[in-house]
Amino acid sequence: MMEPDERAAWDAAEHDDEPEHWEAWPACPNCRERRQAVCPICETAGTEFPLAEWIPTAPLIQLGGAGEEDEVVGTPPLMLMCTTCDEAFAPNFYERCEHCGYDFTSGVVIEAPEPEELNLRMLVVLGLLVAVTVGLIVFFSFVLR
Numbered sequence: 001m002m003e004p005d006e007r008a009a010w011d012a013a014e015h016d017d018e019p020e021h022w023e024a025w026p027a028c029p030n031c032r033e034r035r036q037a038v039c040p041i042c043e044t045a046g047t048e049f050p051l052a053e054w055i056p057t058a059p060l061i062q063l064g065g066a067g068e069e070d071e072v073v074g075t076p077p078l079m080l081m082c083t084t085c086d087e088a089f090a091p092n093f094y095e096r097c098e099h100c101g102y103d104f105t106s107g108v109v110i111e112a113p114e115p116e117e118l119n120l121r122m123l124v125v126l127g128l129l130v131a132v133t134v135g136l137i138v139f140f141s142f143v144l145r
Helices: 004-014 120-143
Strands: 060-062 071-074
Touching: none
Parallel strands: none
Antiparallel strands: 060 071
């Protein structure tokens, strides 16, 4: 039986040749920059998410019953690992290129934030700032005569 240290070294050697990052990351056809992926859980966006720790090209096999053949039904989707929330996710990309504004016609749409309405608190603070500024101007005009 293998000791725990030997097993860890054996497991690490087995996975040394696997890439840490997705090498076929989609790029913008206009500016050639990598498309930004967004984590659906914490909404962190980036272009350097590592691959999730499982083999993304392993086939999905539906096991046959007694006397039936096993059937390959497809490959699992590519999964990335969010570096902020440590959750695996299928890559979702923004609809527009961050760098040049190219429209990909599909992807995550960023909605413009609604402008905040003026409320009483904001008007009071603005009025006080104007009053303090005018007061300082008047004070220094008398002091520095």
